[in-house]
Amino acid sequence: MKNTAIEIAPNSALLVIDVQKGFDDAAFWGPRNNPAAEANIAALMDAWHAADRPVVLVQHASARPGSVLAPDHGGYAFKDFVEERRQESLLITKTVNSAFYGTPDLAEWLGARGIGQLVVAGIQTNMCVETTARMAGNLGYEVLLPLDATHTFDLSGPEGVSLTADQLATATAVNLQGGGFAHVVTTAQLLDASGSRDAAQ
Template sequence: MTRALLIIDMQRAFDDLDFWGPTANPDCEANVEALIATWTRSGEPIVVVRHDSVSPGSPLSPASPGNALVDAVAAVEPALSVSKSVNSAFYGDPDLHAWLGEQGVGELVVCGIQTNMCVETTARMAGNLGYDVTVVLDATRTFDLTADVAGLGTVTRSAAELMAATALVLQEGGFAKIATTAEIAG
């Protein structure tokens, strides 16, 4: 079975902690870089996904400098580049699911930003579509969240708590296996 590395939303906008708030896992970018090196050596396909926000003023809009990919990902010559404006890479352009099918890819290794948003949504959908999915947790990161939630009041979770919750739900829900960069990249 062919496997592909799916790199999600590794964009400069996420470096702006004044906008996004506190984050976890400062090693995310270095770990993504290690995965890229492994895939480049093996000749396996790399898919790069970029979030092209349609929200006015978003730092991820195509017109914003924050839309640019981080250096390690920008240097990749991907087998496929996908542009999306929602959480799942499967609702992007071109059609990721169709391309994976044409390439005979049955296994996806997923990394990127944000762990509990686009990474989790894409992993869930990939699992539901029948792919063998592995999320490399230490090659993801996210940000603290606080929101008023109906029936719960104000809810606050740290980035580390959100990453742990995502790993737990993906693994125990049968959507994906959870791995570390060392386990995947050697």
């Protein structure tokens, strides 16, 4: 990954997507990658709050029967480290992959504040994180995606083809940056650019 200079806008918004307790259910999801994701997300939230930049929490309310992310399931709640850092963050609730199809309207909220730069982190890398980043890029936002502040799970597709979580994360990085949707960065790069010296693990 190229070590290019990153400039963080004073009103750059951090989107923390679906960091919910249900994703800790290994029996439901299978093997995951990047055990450092939560620590990196926490470091970004701390840096954004310290700089008085906006933080948006996105929460997935699954309509699928038996989902661990259903509103009536304990897994719907944010992980403790996110809840502890909630502060005055905007809460977006959604039922689909993109945070731009949620309540309240994310694009409207960003537009009212003149926000043009988004940092997108959370779960899952190749699902709601990637979908939100793609849509943000299409809508004209400058998108920074710290890949190491996301994680996903192994997944099987058509005709029995399976990819590991790491392979899926790599594909997301290539799709987003190669396709011009986002600039893929590291948490450490963002912390340096934001003025925070709290090194991410």
